[in-house]
Amino acid sequence: MPQRVGPLTTELCRLPWVDDEDGARFRAFVHLVAALYHYEFYGREQALIEAWERTAQDGDAAGAVTQELTGLLDAANYTTVTMAELDDALSRESLIPLRLEVDLDDYDELLMYRRGSRSERVDVPKWRGLRSQERTITVDERVVIHSRIKPQQWFDEQKIDPTDRNLVPDHVSLKQFQNVPRADIEMLLPSAKVRFRAIDTLMVGVPALVSGIVVLTTKLLPTLGLIFILVAASLGLRDEQPALDQTSLVILLGGAITLGAFVVRQWSKLKSRRLAYLKTLSENLYFRTLGDGPGVLHTLLASAEQQEIVEVILAYRFLLAAPEGLTAEALDAAVEDWLRGACRRDVDFEIDDAVDKLRRLEVVDGKTTLRALPLPDALRRLDGRWDDLFQHRRTGFPAADGARGDGSDHGVTFASGRSHSLLRLRRVVDHFGGHLGDRLLRREDAIGDGPAGG
Numbered sequence: 522m523p524q525r526v527g528p529l530t531t532e533l534c535r536l537p538w539v540d541d542e543d544g545a546r547f548r549a550f551v552h553l554v555a556a557l558y559h560y561e562f563y564g565r566e567q568a569l570i571e572a573w574e575r576t577a578q579d580g581d582a583a584g585a586v587t588q589e590l591t592g593l594l595d596a597a598n599y600t601t602v603t604m605a606e607l608d609d610a611l612s613r614e615s616l617i618p619l620r621l622e623v624d625l626d627d628y629d630e631l632l633m634y635r636r637g638s639r640s641e642r643v644d645v646p647k648w649r650g651l652r653s654q655e656r657t658i659t660v661d662e663r664v665v666i667h668s669r670i671k672p673q674q675w676f677d678e679q680k681i682d683p684t685d686r687n688l689v690p691d692h693v694s695l696k697q698f699q700n701v702p703r704a705d706i707e708m709l710l711p712s713a714k715v716r717f718r719a720i721d722t723l724m725v726g727v728p729a730l731v732s733g734i735v736v737l738t739t740k741l742l743p744t745l746g747l748i749f750i751l752v753a754a755s756l757g758l759r760d761e762q763p764a765l766d767q768t769s770l771v772i773l774l775g776g777a778i779t780l781g782a783f784v785v786r787q788w789s790k791l792k793s794r795r796l797a798y799l800k801t802l803s804e805n806l807y808f809r810t811l812g813d814g815p816g817v818l819h820t821l822l823a824s825a826e827q828q829e830i831v832e833v834i835l836a837y838r839f840l841l842a843a844p845e846g847l848t849a850e851a852l853d854a855a856v857e858d859w860l861r862g863a864c865r866r867d868v869d870f871e872i873d874d875a876v877d878k879l880r881r882l883e884v885v886d887g888k889t890t891l892r893a894l895p896l897p898d899a900l901r902r903l904d905g906r907w908d909d910l911f912q913h914r915r916t917g918f919p920a921a922d923g924a925r926g927d928g929s930d931h932g933v934t935f936a937s938g939r940s941h942s943l944l945r946l947r948r949v950v951d952h953f954g955g956h957l958g959d960r961l962l963r964r965e966d967a968i969g970d971g972p973a974g975g
Contacts, residue, residue, distance in 0.1 A: 660701065
C-alpha cells in the first residue's frame with residue numbers, strides 16, 4: 522500500500538457517509554485498530570531486537586531472527602527475489618559502467634526481498650558519453666538483504682582469503698536500500714567485486730601496447746641491442762666478448778629506468794580506473810542505502826504495522842459503504858478500483874488477508890457475503906479488546922486522604938479496565954456532544970444569515 526494510515530484515513534473520511542457523525546466514529550475506529558496493532562508489534566519488536574543482539578554468539582538466535590524477519594517482510598508486503606531474477610541480474614548488462622562478480626557459495630544464508638516496483642525510462646550513456654541509448658528499466662522502491670557468511674573453516678578448505686572478497690566469516694548483516702534498478706541488484710551484495718569489462722580491457726590494453734612499441738623502438742633499442750650481444754656471448758653464439766665499460770652501463774641503467782617507468786605508468790592507469798569504478802559503486806550504494814542492522818528492523822516493524830492497519834481500515838470502510846454486504850471478490854474489486862484512482866497505480870489488494878484480520882477483530886459478519894459491524898458496535902468491541910489486554914489490578918499502593926491501599930474494604934483498589942472504559946466512554950460522549958452542539962450552532966447561524974433573517 523503506497524499510503525500511510527494518516528493520509529489514507531483522511532481520504533476515506535471524505536467518502537459519503539449515511540450519518541454525519543460516522544466520520545468522527547471512523548477516525549476513532551482507526552485509532553483503536555492502530556493501538557491494538559501497535560501493542561502487538563511492540564512485543565514482536567522487543568523479542569526481535571533481543572534475538573538480533575545474540576546472533577553473534579548464538580546460532581539459534583540467528584535462526585529465530587531469520588524466521589521472524591521472513592514473517593515481518595511478508596507482513597510488510599515484500600516479495601522474494603528469486604534465484605532466477607538474481608541470475609538474470611548477474612548476466613544482464615548493468616546500468617552503471619561496471620562489471621560485478623558475486624560468488625553465492627560464500628553465503629550460508631541469503632534472503633533478498635523487494636517491494637514497490639515501477640518502470641522508468643532512462644538514457645544509458647554509450648561510448649564514454651558520446652552517445653546515449655534510451656531504455657525502459659524496472660526500479661524496486663525498497664530492497665532488503667539479509668545474509669550470513671560461511672565460517673572460517675569453509676574458507677580455509679577452499680583456500681580462499683575472505684578479506685579479498687570484503688567478507689567477515691560468520692558475519693550476519695541486514696541492509697535496506699531504495700530505488701534500486703533490478704538489473705543492478707547484485708551490487709547490493711556484500712561480496713560484489715568489480716571486474717574490468719571487455720571495453721575496459723581494450724581501452725587500457727591498446728594504448729599500453731602502442732606506447733610499449735613506441736618506447737621499445739625509440740628508447741629501448743640500444744639497451745636491447747646490448748643485452749642481445751651479452752646474451753649471445755654468454756651462450757657461445759658470439760666469439761667476441763663485449764666490453765662492459767661506463768657507456769654500456771649507462772645504456773643498461775637508462776633502459777632499466779625507462780622500462781620501469783613505463784610499467785609503473787601503465788599500472789597507475791589500471792589502478793586509477795579501478796579506483797574510479799570503486800568510487801562509482803560506493804556512490805551508488807551510498808545514495809541507495811536506507812538502514813543497517815537494528816535500524817532496518819525498526820523500519821520494517823513500522824512498515825509492517827502500517828500495512829496491517831491499512832488493510833483493515835480499507836476493507837472495513839468499503840464494507841461500511843455497502844450495508845447489504847459484499848462478497849470477498851466484490852470487496853477486492855471495489856478496494857483496488859478506488860486505490861487505482863487515489864494512488865494512480867495498480868495495487869494488488871490481499872483480500873483474504875484483510876478479511877482474516879477483520880474476523881480476528883470481530884468487526885465483520887457473514888461467510889459468503891461479508892457485512893461490516895455498525896461503527897458504534899465495532900467501537901465497543903474494539904474498546905473491550907483493548908481493555909482485555911490489561912487485566913491486572915493495582916493494589917497495595919499508598920492511598921490519599923487516609924485511605925488504605927491494601928485491597929481491604931477501607932482501601933482504594935485501582936482497576937485499569939472498567940474505570941478506564943467509563944472514562945473513555947465519557948470522553949467519546951463529550952466529543953460527539955460537542956460536535957453536535959457546534960453543528961446546531963452553525964445551522965442556527967446559517968438560518969439567521971439567510972433571506973428570512975436578513
